[in-house]
Each structure stands twice: as structure tokens, then as C-alpha cells.
Amino acid sequence: MHRVIGERDIEATPFSEATARELFVDMIRARAFDDRALALQRRGWMSGYPPFRGAEASQVAAAHAMRDDDWLFPTYRSNAMQIARGVPMSDILLFRRGFAEFTSDHDVPVFPQAVPIATQIPHAAGAGMAMNYEPADNAVVCYFGDGATSEGDFHEGLNFAGVFDAPVVFFCENNGWAISMPRERQTASESIAIKAEAYGFEGGQVDGNDPLAVREFVGSALERARKGEPVLVESLTYRQGPHTTADDPSVYEDRSQYPEWRTRDPLDRYEEYLLEQGAIDESFREETLEEAKAELTAAVERAEAEPEPSMDEVFDYVYAEPTPNLERQRAWLHDHAARHDIEGVDR
The missing domain is CATH 1.10.40 (Ribonucleotide Reductase Protein R1; domain 1)
Structure with a gap:
């Protein structure tokens, strides 16, 4: 199941134009959040921030593939997934300022962000194992970066999931760098996806800058997981910015080593595709961006109004x-x- 799905006419996908637009809207919301959060950090509003610019298609589409009762186990760079799942932007902003992670009274099934690398992976496997004792057929999506696959928690979590048929999709977003460490220094394996074979289940690669491909691929992986077949998904994308606001990627980055499909801005690429398909018009992005900015202004005001803990x-x-x-x-x-x-x- 090692494959990269390219862009196709919408009619050749399982999705409607409305679904395609919904993905685009949340990608714009995520990009607006990332830009605003980075600006807020630069003026001292919060101490640090991990940008995710370039991963909007990967994260938003994976979140849209989940059912309402599926559980997300995120890490510190998965803000786009959380926003697409319905976590209020103000909650994420407050967390970056040192508040309790879930300040609002939302009921989104999402665990707290794991800042230590890979610690959420065995937690997700355990949650999936527990689901096997429940009558519901919900599943788990565990998000992590390529650097997490070098941790022992990665092996332990996938090993338990494979042995106990846990309904978990392990969603590895391979953005090319674990801080300054390139993937080829992380592992000698042909891919990260192929590592699933060691644990007795399947893995596959997907073009992480193609939201329709990610939506389809993760959706099919979740259906397998609900039947007791875990899946490892390797979403190939590219980190356009620094690892965190304390990082300087110009010291180590070599963009030329990646193909154009992987380094091109996913938001621009998807907008051009939707325009070609007639799913949106020229003004759609700007109108949606203005709505996202208004949402962000309200989120910042809500965060600033929260009493100091x-x-x-x-x-x-x-x-x-x-x-x-x-x-x-x-x-x-x-x-x-x-x-x-x-x-x-x-x-």
C-alpha cells in the first residue's frame, strides 16, 4: 500500500465540491491562525510557538477524515488538526501562554498535546486497546512527526497496537526535518511507512500537500482500523518555517533536495486546483480569509480576557x-x- 495519490478531477474522487470547499476553508483558517500566532509570539505575547505552515493540507484533511467520536492524540505541531476538529482557537492560544490546555467547555474528543516527543504514541495504542472492550466502533488517530519514529515509544506503541489489534491510525507527518536532522539521518529504511510491516500491519505514503488524497487515504485507513487493523500513514509534506520560533532553518535547510510537489505551498496549489475545477471563484479565498481573521480577533480577545491563573x-x-x-x-x-x-x- 505504498503510494502517493496525485490530484484528479473532483468527479474522479469520492468527494463533492462542497466537501472540497470545506477542506479549503479549514486550510485558510489554519494558515490564518499560524500567521497570527507567529506574529503574537514575535511581539512577546507568548514565549514560544511551533509553526506548521506548509502542513495545512495534511493536517486538515486527516482531521476531516475522522468521525465525530474518533479520538485525536495530538502533539505540539498539530494545531491545524485541532482547529479542524473544533477545538476553539482561544484554547490553543491560551495553552501557548501557559494556561490549562482546555479552558473552554468544549466536548471535542482530543487528548492534551504531547510536547515530549512520541509519548502520545503508547497512550494512543492503549486507548485503542481499551476501545476493543466497548461496543462502539470508534477509532484513534495519533499524530506525530518523523522525528518521533526514532523514539522507543514509537516501537512500543506500534508493537502493542499490532499485537492487540488496536483501532489506531498512526499518522506520521514527514515534513523532512526533526529540528535540524533530515530524514535520511533518522532511519536507513526505504520509508517510514514500511516500518509498519515489522509490527504486523500495513503502512502507506500519501501526498501530504493534496488534501483530497489525504482525506481519502486516512478515511480508508480508519475503516481498516475499525476492523482491528492498525495502519501507519506517512504524509509527505514540507515544513516551510522553523521547527519553533527558537530555530533558524537557514543554517541547515536545503530545499532543493525535495521535489516541487512537496515544497510548493499547499494552499496555493489547492486553490489553483479548485479554481480549475470550478469549485470556487476568484474571491472565495479572500472572503474566507476575512472571516478567519475575524474569528482570530475574537479568539485573541477571549484569551486576553482570561484571568491569570x-x-x-x-x-x-x-x-x-x-x-x-x-x-x-x-x-x-x-x-x-x-x-x-x-x-x-x-x-
Whole structure:
């Protein structure tokens, strides 16, 4: 199942023009979010940010392939997936400012972002194994980057999923770089997708800059997963910006090593395709962008209106019941704050 699906006439896909437009709308929303978040970080509004520019087609289409009751296990660069799934933009912005991840009262089935590399993979496998004991036939999509495949958690998660037939789609977004490490230094395998064979299930590559291809490919993978057949999807895309705002890709990047289909802006490419297909007109992108900007303005205002959290909350969500060690640390913080007149600590 190793393949890259190219662009086709919409009539040759399983999707309607309306579905094709929905993907484009969420890609624009995701791009607008990424641009605004990067600008906010640059002026000190948040301490750091991991841009995902160039991966909008990959992430949005994978999210659209999921059913409402499917669970997403994200990592720190999967903001486009979360936005497309329905997580409020203000929640993501607040998380980047140090607040609890889910500030609003939404009910989107998505786990907290995993910032340590690959730790969400065994969690996703475990959730899938638990689903085998439930009558529902929902599934899990676990998002990670190509660098995560060098971690032991990758092996452990895929091994358990293969042995226990967990309904999980492992969605690896291969954007070419794990910080400054190119894929060829990550693994000597022909591909990342081929690694699935070691765990007893199938894997495949898809053109991550073609949203219709990703939507179709991940959708079929999810149907296999619901039958107890995990799938490893390698979505080939390209990271246009830095790994994070603390990175300088000009030091190590060599764009010429990749083919044009992979490095071309997916939003521009898809817009040209939709125009050719007659699915949108020339004004569609600009009108949608203006709506996205209004949504973002409201999200920023909502985030800025959120009261500063108490430092005491650091201890509240570690365990269901606080441990003696945590209580000693809490007491120390209270004493330290009282002696130094530090605000933000409940007393």
C-alpha cells in the first residue's frame, strides 16, 4: 500500500465540491491562525510557538477524515488538526501562554498535546486497546512527526497496537526535518511507512500537500482500523518555517533536495486546483480569509480576557488526590510567596 495519490478531477474522487470547499476553508483558517500566532509570539505575547505552515493540507484533511467520536492524540505541531476538529482557537492560544490546555467547555474528543516527543504514541495504542472492550466502533488517530519514529515509544506503541489489534491510525507527518536532522539521518529504511510491516500491519505514503488524497487515504485507513487493523500513514509534506520560533532553518535547510510537489505551498496549489475545477471563484479565498481573521480577533480577545491563573494550580491536576510530596511543595511555595510578596499564589 505504498503510494502517493496525485490530484484528479473532483468527479474522479469520492468527494463533492462542497466537501472540497470545506477542506479549503479549514486550510485558510489554519494558515490564518499560524500567521497570527507567529506574529503574537514575535511581539512577546507568548514565549514560544511551533509553526506548521506548509502542513495545512495534511493536517486538515486527516482531521476531516475522522468521525465525530474518533479520538485525536495530538502533539505540539498539530494545531491545524485541532482547529479542524473544533477545538476553539482561544484554547490553543491560551495553552501557548501557559494556561490549562482546555479552558473552554468544549466536548471535542482530543487528548492534551504531547510536547515530549512520541509519548502520545503508547497512550494512543492503549486507548485503542481499551476501545476493543466497548461496543462502539470508534477509532484513534495519533499524530506525530518523523522525528518521533526514532523514539522507543514509537516501537512500543506500534508493537502493542499490532499485537492487540488496536483501532489506531498512526499518522506520521514527514515534513523532512526533526529540528535540524533530515530524514535520511533518522532511519536507513526505504520509508517510514514500511516500518509498519515489522509490527504486523500495513503502512502507506500519501501526498501530504493534496488534501483530497489525504482525506481519502486516512478515511480508508480508519475503516481498516475499525476492523482491528492498525495502519501507519506517512504524509509527505514540507515544513516551510522553523521547527519553533527558537530555530533558524537557514543554517541547515536545503530545499532543493525535495521535489516541487512537496515544497510548493499547499494552499496555493489547492486553490489553483479548485479554481480549475470550478469549485470556487476568484474571491472565495479572500472572503474566507476575512472571516478567519475575524474569528482570530475574537479568539485573541477571549484569551486576553482570561484571568491569570494561580500558581497554586500547578499542584491541582497532577494526581486525583495530592501526594504528601506535592503538599510539601505547595506549602513551600506559599511560604516563599508570603516572604517575597509574590502575587498569584492562593493563600
